[in-house]
Amino acid sequence: MKKIAVVGAGIVGLSVAYKMLLKHKNLDLTIFEKEDKIGSHQSGRNSGVLHCGLYYKPGSLKAKLAVEGIREMTTFCIE
Structure with a gap:
């Protein structure tokens, strides 16, 4: 089983993690986020x-x- 780390739980980090898990079912994936909520930095501040x-x-x-x-x-x- 491959271990993968994604740094950041914004839209890009979560999207990458999602796509990786869809494509590779046998992953041990961990998402690291320094804040207590997802999307707290750039993802939560852009105009959308x-x-x-x-x-x-x-x-x-x-x-x-x-x-x-x-x-x-x-x-x-x-x-």
Whole structure:
């Protein structure tokens, strides 16, 4: 059994842990968080906006990643 540590219980840390556990059923995964609540730092302070890419140059990497990010986040939330 592999032992894995995830540092930080914000949206990124918890998402990584979730995906790892889905993909690898035989993991001993521990999440370390220094605060008493999850999402206490950056995850709890951002605006929560998914950018659609409208303000980026059409066809630019930023525009493409914004659209892809919305698709990925929507799929992740539905899961």
